[in-house]
Amino acid sequence: MAVCCYVASCERSGEAVVIDPGGDEERILDYVQGRQLRVRYIINTHCHPDHCCGNGPVRAATGASIVMHEADIAYAADPRVAGYFAMLGLPASPPADIAVVDGDTVSFGQETLTVLHTPGHSPGGICLYSAPHCFTGDTLFVNGVGRTDFPGCSYERLVESIGTKLFTLPEATIVWPGHAYGGTSSTIGREAANNPCL
Template sequence: MIIKVLEVGPIMANCYILGCEETKECAVIDPGDETDRILLALAESALKVKYILNTHGHFDHVGGNKKMKDATGADILIHPLDAPMLNSLSASAANWGFSADDSPAPDRTIEDGDTISFGNITLKVLHTPGHTPGGVSFYTNGNIFAGDTLFQGSIGRTDFPGGDYETLISGVRNKLFVLEDDVNVFPGHGPATTIGREKRFNPFFR
């Protein structure tokens, strides 16, 4: 399995390229910005994008959807509760003093328990709301891509529209902390961690 991490955009969101070494099919998780850099990283490994996967609908994670789809033709997948956010990214970014392109509508919406396959990789969708109503995490083979749900030593903000603290805490406990301790957590911002580390040391769960 190929995993590439790029910090993109002014808010330094993590974009992940997850690729199959045998078939060279891949998914791009959260192409928030700097699409040219993402495309260069794809070209360096000769990867073909099958899916553009959105963990949630905030502009710093999905602001590159349009350019990535225009360049690759890949399908955009997002949870239906966050799908309406895609057509107002430019306005959302402007509120922060930034710019982003509105995203095309999703080619498909994804729900808790769905699976997404490309090459020899299968991701399981875990609905982990709280940061946004339609926030999801993607799990495969000892790795969880958690968006802005869980960070090293912290959690996602819940003071944005649609956020809910108790919902986020419950989702982490019931969807993420039931995974093995050695599962790698790849968050939407900041360094990677593990489930075991966060269960032991994250101050929000002591």
């Protein structure tokens, strides 16, 4: 479903995280193994199955722990939500191993990602910030924002999240979106000035 998966690594230690493995598990694992990286964590920016259907195979191959916001752990466990997203026909993720909240950090080697809780596309949507980079999942795209017509979504909360958590970051912050519908990267300043959905 054209999900952008990211592998972030520490050059000194070789430790890494995989962000949103939404399929193509063999390609992800080939990339990791080819660079001799040790994956410590699989981080999901949200629990929608297009962003976490690869969690099981990647965890089985690497032993990494699955990280998700506590609100999305509860959201994904709701049978009504699970039934709704089952129509996508994608494999469900194993349960998360680690629950995070706003302000938590995820460290691998000498690198650290800060969790920014950005609800709207899902109750527990998060972005991951390590200056000058921000992995925005389905909160903010290039020239777009995440859908808000799913159960548990809210356009008002999404806009508030973007305004208070993302547009307060330095303008030069690089945006790495969850889907490349409008492009593969942008900056916070460019999106704040030009994003037609805002």
